[in-house]
Amino acid sequence: xxxxxxxKYLGLVLAIVGALLSFxxxxxxxxxxDGAHFSFIIPIVIALPGGxxxxxxxxxxxxxxxxxxxLALVTCAWLAGSLVGALPYVISGTLPSYVDAFFETMxxxxxxxxxxxxxxxxxxxxxLLWRNFSQWIxxxxxxxxxxxxxxxxxxxxxRLFEAEMPGPQPERLRARVADTARALWLLYVGFSLVExxxxxxxxxxxxxxxxxxxxxxxxxxxxxxxSESLGAYVDNPFVTTxxxxxxxxxxxxxxxxxxxxxxxxxxxxxGNPEFRLYVGIFAVSAGAVTLDLVRRAGMxxxxxxxxxxxxxxxxxxxxxxxxxxxxxWPSLSRGLLxxxxxxxxxxxxxxxxxxxxxxxxVFKYAFRQVVAAFSPRSVMPxxxxxxxxxxxxxxxxxxxALLYALALVGGFxxxxxxxxxxxxxxxxxxxxxxxxxxxxxxVGPVQHYAFIPGVGKIALSFLMLVGRLEFVTxxxxxxxxFWRWR
Amino acid sequence: xxxxxxxxxxxxxxxxxxxxxxxQEIVVIEQDEEAAEQVRRTxxxxxxxxxxxxxxxxxxxxxxxxxxxxxxxxxxxxxxxxCFMAKELGAxxxxxxxxxxxxxxxxxxxxxxxxxxxxxxxxRSLGVxxxxxxxxxxxxxxxxxxxxxxxxxxxxxxxxxxxxxEFKAESAAVVGKRLADIPFPRPCVVVMLEHGEEMIVxxxxxxxxxxxxxxxVAARKDMDQLGAIFEVPRRSPRTVxxxxxGTIGFHVAEALEKRGVQxxxxxxxxxxSQEISSKLKRAVVIQGGRPDRDLLEDEGVAHSDAFxxxxxxxxxxxxxxxxxxxxxxSRNIVVVDEPEYIALAEAVGVDxxxxxxxxxxxxxxxYILHGGAVSVALLGKEDAQVIEFLAGANARVSxxxxxxxxxxxxxxxxxxxxxxxxxxxxxxxxxxxxxxxIVAALLDEIPNVERLFKAP
Numbered sequence: 048x049x050x051x052x053x054x055k056y057l058g059l060v061l062a063i064v065g066a067l068l069s070f071x072x073x074x075x076x077x078x079x080x081d082g083a084h085f086s087f088i089i090p091i092v093i094a095l096p097g098g099x100x101x102x103x104x105x106x107x108x109x110x111x112x113x114x115x116x117x118l119a120l121v122t123c124a125w126l127a128g129s130l131v132g133a134l135p136y137v138i139s140g141t142l143p144s145y146v147d148a149f150f151e152t153m154x155x156x157x158x159x160x161x162x163x164x165x166x167x168x169x170x171x172x173x174x175l176l177w178r179n180f181s182q183w184i185x186x187x188x189x190x191x192x193x194x195x196x197x198x199x200x201x202x203x204x205x206r207l208f209e210a211e212m213p214g215p216q217p218e219r220l221r222a223r224v225a226d227t228a229r230a231l232w233l234l235y236v237g238f239s240l241v242e243x244x245x246x247x248x249x250x251x252x253x254x255x256x257x258x259x260x261x262x263x264x265x266x267x268x269x270x271x272x273x274s275e276s277l278g279a280y281v282d283n284p285f286v287t288t289x290x291x292x293x294x295x296x297x298x299x300x301x302x303x304x305x306x307x308x309x310x311x312x313x314x315x316x317x318g319n320p321e322f323r324l325y326v327g328i329f330a331v332s333a334g335a336v337t338l339d340l341v342r343r344a345g346m347x348x349x350x351x352x353x354x355x356x357x358x359x360x361x362x363x364x365x366x367x368x369x370x371x372x373x374x375x376w377p378s379l380s381r382g383l384l385x386x387x388x389x390x391x392x393x394x395x396x397x398x399x400x401x402x403x404x405x406x407x408x409v410f411k412y413a414f415r416q417v418v419a420a421f422s423p424r425s426v427m428p429x430x431x432x433x434x435x436x437x438x439x440x441x442x443x444x445x446x447x448a449l450l451y452a453l454a455l456v457g458g459f460x461x462x463x464x465x466x467x468x469x470x471x472x473x474x475x476x477x478x479x480x481x482x483x484x485x486x487x488x489x490v491g492p493v494q495h496y497a498f499i500p501g502v503g504k505i506a507l508s509f510l511m512l513v514g515r516l517e518f519v520t521x522x523x524x525x526x527x528x529f530w531r532w533r
Numbered sequence: 534x535x536x537x538x539x540x541x542x543x544x545x546x547x548x549x550x551x552x553x554x555x556x557q558e559i560v561v562i563e564q565d566e567e568a569a570e571q572v573r574r575t576x577x578x579x580x581x582x583x584x585x586x587x588x589x590x591x592x593x594x595x596x597x598x599x600x601x602x603x604x605x606x607x608x609x610x611x612x613x614x615x616c617f618m619a620k621e622l623g624a625x626x627x628x629x630x631x632x633x634x635x636x637x638x639x640x641x642x643x644x645x646x647x648x649x650x651x652x653x654x655x656x657r658s659l660g661v662x663x664x665x666x667x668x669x670x671x672x673x674x675x676x677x678x679x680x681x682x683x684x685x686x687x688x689x690x691x692x693x694x695x696x697x698x699e700f701k702a703e704s705a706a707v708v709g710k711r712l713a714d715i716p717f718p719r720p721c722v723v724v725m726l727e728h729g730e731e732m733i734v735x736x737x738x739x740x741x742x743x744x745x746x747x748x749x750v751a752a753r754k755d756m757d758q759l760g761a762i763f764e765v766p767r768r769s770p771r772t773v774x775x776x777x778x779g780t781i782g783f784h785v786a787e788a789l790e791k792r793g794v795q796x797x798x799x800x801x802x803x804x805x806s807q808e809i810s811s812k813l814k815r816a817v818v819i820q821g822g823r824p825d826r827d828l829l830e831d832e833g834v835a836h837s838d839a840f841x842x843x844x845x846x847x848x849x850x851x852x853x854x855x856x857x858x859x860x861x862x863s864r865n866i867v868v869v870d871e872p873e874y875i876a877l878a879e880a881v882g883v884d885x886x887x888x889x890x891x892x893x894x895x896x897x898x899x900y901i902l903h904g905g906a907v908s909v910a911l912l913g914k915e916d917a918q919v920i921e922f923l924a925g926a927n928a929r930v931s932x933x934x935x936x937x938x939x940x941x942x943x944x945x946x947x948x949x950x951x952x953x954x955x956x957x958x959x960x961x962x963x964x965x966x967x968x969x970x971i972v973a974a975l976l977d978e979i980p981n982v983e984r985l986f987k988a989p
């Protein structure tokens with residue numbers, strides 16, 4: 048593995064982050080006049096020329112990026128992007144502690160939406176815009192964006208793309224990976240525009256609000272610039288419905304949209320087994336929470352249905368918006384929400400969690416062992432939607448599910464050691480690994496992560512990254528043999 | 534361009550990787566799940582798993598919008614059927630690899646010319662635009678190298694009026710000199726200089742080092758004289774030993790014996806030896822497997838003029854070539870599969886290493902013609918191409934002196950053919966409409982060169 052080649056392309060990624068910082072800078076200078084422009088100019092001056100210089104100065108004979116270099120580059124890009132992206136919070140004084148700022152940025156890029164801001168609303172608008180914009184970039188992925196912009200890496204691009212895309216086997220929608228990345232970003236931007244227009248032009252929301260809510264919805268992020276999440280719009284059923292629909296849409300595999308549009312057949316989307324299970328889980332959970340709210344919390348059916356559908360969609364897609372403090376809900380609803388955090392959205396979506404298709408495979412895998420106990424000779428290939436999944440893929444999925452469980456348990460123990468109570472500790476870990484954001488107890492929807500000690504914040508930031516990049520990419524870098532045989 | 538490659542064997546992989554480097558959009562169809570996964574891991578191309586001879590699979594690969602389909606599975610019949618159906622579905626052009634000469638019509642017929650062929654099946658009626666047969670083409674190239682004055686490979690342009698030939702810098706007349714100082718006896722252009730791994734478009738100041746490869750473009754009639762400063766011309770061989778009686782070995786032996794060369798063919802399998810020896814008229818067939826000294830010395834290989842190693846095993850071929858060299862054969866030609874091994878083999882003492890894959894690649898490259906290009910040859914490890922352009926009346930280059938043009942840095946004009954006259958270009962030469970222009974260019978520069986040959 049060549050460290051030089053990793054540094055070279057890392058420079059290019061940094062330059063992209065620097066360039067993207069000019070959007071909040073523009074907002075600060077031209078529109079908000081909030082005086083926060085230096086918070087952006089300094090990181091831009093560091094990242095843009097620095098990154099380009101790194102790219103230009105390191106000469107490397109033209110060759111593709113190897114597998115190891117790809118894994119290292121993706122992980123380093125996310126880390127470096129967050130280190131640079133944290134600067135505006137520190138410089139503007141919004142978050143004086145760098146660890147806090149790093150946590151907040153990582154939470155943004157990984158579309159987690161867990162915040163350390165104790166109150167929201169009085170910060171400069173451009174800082175809050177950066178906070179929301181960072182999750183929109185992270186939604187479809189920094190590296191995917193990079194691959195779409197610079198189609199020069201050949202097969203190296205595929206290695207980067209696969210290391211970042213969520214899901215067991217990222218599909219190449221087009222023959223070339225760069226075209227695939229472009230198609231995905233195009234779909235993503237398209238959905239974002241439609242949602243923004245619905246909120247701004249149809250619902251009559253202010254431009255800034257509509258834009259920021261969209262930046263929170265499409266990447267299934269969860270950050271908002273409003274102090275009580277989406278509570279301010281709870282009385283506007285059109286807005287909550289639009290946001291619910293787009294959260295659910297963002298939690299679907301984008302490849303399915305691509306094929307449905309390309310083949311002009313809705314069946315490609317509706318017939319997909321993962322999509323069906325995803326919708327099924329949503330419907331059953333929303334129904335159960337509605338009943339629970341009506342019976343135990345005494346809400347009217349209409350109110351319960353509105354809160355239940357919104358909250359279930361928000362947690363299942365790992366967005367983390369709240370229209371109500373669900374921490375005060377009955378215990379069945381709270382428990383169900385924690386389970387949904389772990390399951391998460393679909394593979395190839397912008398959502399996090401274990402992913403629905405993996406749950407499906409793991410269940411069938413477990414069931415197969417049961418059948419094998421009384422009928423050891425039966426041949427049982429893993430079938431999803433009539434197609435056989437290769438045994439290698441099955442064992443990869445089982446392994447990942449195991450890693451996911453280990454991360455939950457390990458994180459839970461670590462957080463407990465820092466003095467958090469059981470509910471807070473477990474939900475905080477589930478909400479960060481799953482890129483959800485708010486948990487229960489002391490990290491509930493109207494609370495924040497500010498009180499957690501610095502070590503805990505770093506650990507949770509690591510969990511967010513591990514969750515976003517789906518373990519193996521990051522874990523490879525901390526494995527002994529990765530470095531031993533480089 | 535959208536190109537579908539059928540079959541992910543060695544040839545399919547090579548063709549796909551070659552085209553992927555040119556930034557074409559490519560989909561590979563492969564039946565075997567594991568081989569398909571291998572493609573997915575190594576190339577930035579789309580992959581469809583399935584039997585390409587089934588219309589549904591072709592449809593899935595969107596063959597209807599394909600500019601070209603290249604069928605290179607292991608089976609001739611599958612390749613032909615696939616091309617036929619792809620044509621029916623709407624593919625613009627198709628190329629099939631057909632190994633069996635009975636189909637391909639690449640039969641080597643007796644007579645003086647090695648290019649004489651007899652058509653057996655008409656490709657067009659099968660929907661195939663081009664049959665390629667890497668093995669037979671490799672055999673033809675071996676024969677052409679052996680019958681020429683020099684050991685080096687050669688390509689022809691402008692209906693054979695211009696030749697491109699590769700020479701290794703070894704003689705005192707060239708090594709250590711600036712290009713401008715080399716006393717070339719006839720007008721010519723050194724279009725590319727390959728130094729180690731690097732391919733450069735040389736200026737006159739470029740110093741030639743020992744072992745460099747020079748690519749020369751010149752009129753055909755001048756080429757033999759030009760070659761004399763690189764190496765001593767050799768008489769064409771009278772006795773040749775061919776090691777390996779596969780398709781290549783057999784066809785080389787057959788063609789050579791028809792030209793009156795004494796051929797000794799060594800083949801491992803007893804049954805195949807029988808078969809070959811009944812097909813060949815005068816060649817001696819010897820049954821033997823390993824290329825050890827005893828065998829080669831017993832059979833008098835040391836006294837033959839040339840040695841050709843063409844078994845199916847590339848490492849055995851290289852080894853055999855080295856052993857032959859060691860016992861004292863002055864020329865050896867070795868067949869390898871992997872194009873990357875060519876340089877390695879030549880570095881350890883093989884005179885000429887050739888890869889059927891590379892030949893297949895350049896045949897296909899001919900077909901993905903660039904702009905107004907007529908013919909294409911690949912240089913070195915496919916880092917550069919030599920392309921023949923026809924200057925149209927409206928082309929940017931027409932009616933301009935070469936010095937006036939904004940000529941790209943990584944490209945060079947090798948020759949201009951006007952009527953029957955072949956000119957080595959200078960800055961003052963004007964390109965007239967109707968001229969044939971032979972251009973050598975690094976891969977990245979090809980689009981820039983193409984632009985010059987299009988209307989502004």
